[in-house]
Amino acid sequence: MLYYDNVLSMNGLACASCHIQQVAFSIPGPGPTGMAVPSHVNLGWNPEFGWAGGEKMLDHVALADLEEGNVFLNANNDSILVRLTRHPQYPEMFRKAFGVDILQVQLAERKEYISFALAQFMRTQISGDSRFDKFMRGEAGGNLSASEYKGYGIFFSERGDCFHCHGLPLFTNGSFNNNGLDSVFRAGNLGRFAVTGDSADLGKFRSPGLRNIALTAPYMHDGRFQTL
Numbered sequence: 001m002l003y004y005d006n007v008l009s010m011n012g013l014a015c016a017s018c019h020i021q022q023v024a025f026s027i028p029g030p031g032p033t034g035m036a037v038p039s040h041v042n043l044g045w046n047p048e049f050g051w052a053g054g055e056k057m058l059d060h061v062a063l064a065d066l067e068e069g070n071v072f073l074n075a076n077n078d079s080i081l082v083r084l085t086r087h088p089q090y091p092e093m094f095r096k097a098f099g100v101d102i103l104q105v106q107l108a109e110r111k112e113y114i115s116f117a118l119a120q121f122m123r124t125q126i127s128g129d130s131r132f133d134k135f136m137r138g139e140a141g142g143n144l145s146a147s148e149y150k151g152y153g154i155f156f157s158e159r160g161d162c163f164h165c166h167g168l169p170l171f172t173n174g175s176f177n178n179n180g181l182d183s184v185f186r187a188g189n190l191g192r193f194a195v196t197g198d199s200a201d202l203g204k205f206r207s208p209g210l211r212n213i214a215l216t217a218p219y220m221h222d223g224r225f226q227t228l
C-alpha cells in the first residue's frame with residue numbers, strides 16, 4: 001500500500017511512479033539522476049543494491065528515498081509525521097505488522113518501519129515461473145521457438161559467453177563487472193569505483209538480472225540503448 005501511495009512524498013511521487021508495475025517495476029526513460037531505473041524483480045536475493053552497489057540491505061534502501069530534499073520522494077518530517085498521523089489506516093496497519101505505535105516512536109525509527117514494510121513488499125516481487133522456467137523444467141507451456149532455441153544455445157555457451165555474468169537461476173552472478181561500454185571514466189560512469197575507491201572497480205556495474213528484460217528499455221546503467 002505504501003509503495004503505491006504518495007502519502008510520504010512532498011513531490012507527489014510514490015515508489016510506483018518510477019517503479020511502474022506494467023514494465024516490471026521500472027520506467028521507460030531516464031530516472032531523475034540520469035541513471036536508468038532498475039526493475040524490481042527477485043530483489044530478496046540481491047547481495048547489493050543500486051547500479052554501483054551502494055547499499056547492502058534491502059531494508060535500508062528506502063531510507064535514502066525518505067530524506068528531505070531527495071529527488072526520489074523529497075519526504076520531509078511533515079509528510080512522514082502529519083500525513084501518517086492523520087491517515088485513517090496506517091497507524092493500525094503498523095501496529096498489526098510490527099506491534100508498534102508508529103505515532104509515538106522517534107522519526108528515525110518511524111522511517112525504519114516504513115522502509116521495512118516496503119522491503120517486505122519488494123521481496124514478493126518474484127519471477128520464477130516464466131515460459132523459460134517451464135522450458136527448463138520440461139513442463140507444458142515451456143516451448144521455445146527455433147530462433148529462441150538458437151539464442152539459448154549462444155547465451156549459455158562460450159560462443160555468446162553471457163552466462164558467466166548472467167547465469168541461472170537469476171540471470172546474474174550477483175557481482176560487479178565491466179562489460180566494456182566505455183574507456184573514459186568521469187562522473188556518471190565511475191561505477192563501483194564511486195563506492196570502493198579502488199581503481200580496479202572503474203566502470204564496473206552490477207551485472208543486472210535479465211528477467212523481464214523485454215519490458216525494461218532503455219538498457220544499461222545510463223539507459224544508452226533504446227532497444228534490446
Ligand code: HEC
Pocket residue numbers: 003013014015016017018019031032033035036037038039043046048049050051052061062065066071072073118122
Ligand atoms: C523519481 C524516481 C524514483 C522513485 C520515486 C523511487 N525510485 Fe527507486 N530507484 C530509482 C532509480 C533511478 C534507481 C537506481 C539508482 C542507482 O543505482 O543509481 C532506483 C533504485 C531502487 C532500488 C535498487 C534496485 C536494485 O536493483 O538494486 C530499490 C530497492 C528501490 N529503488 C526502491 C524504491 C522504493 C521502495 C521507493 C519508494 C520509497 C523508490 N524506489 C522510489 C528511481 C526511483
Ligand code: HEC
Pocket residue numbers: 036155160161162163164165166176177178179181204205206207208210213216218219220221222
Ligand atoms: C563480464 C560480465 C558480462 C558478460 C560476459 C555479459 N554481460 Fe550483460 N551486462 C553486464 C553488466 C555489468 C551490465 C550492466 C552494465 C552497465 O549498465 O553499465 C550488463 C548489462 C546487460 C544488459 C542490460 C540490462 C539492463 O537492465 O539494462 C543486457 C540485456 C545484457 N547485459 C545482456 C548480455 C548478453 C546477451 C550477453 C552475452 C552476449 C552478456 N550480457 C554478457 C555484464 C556482462
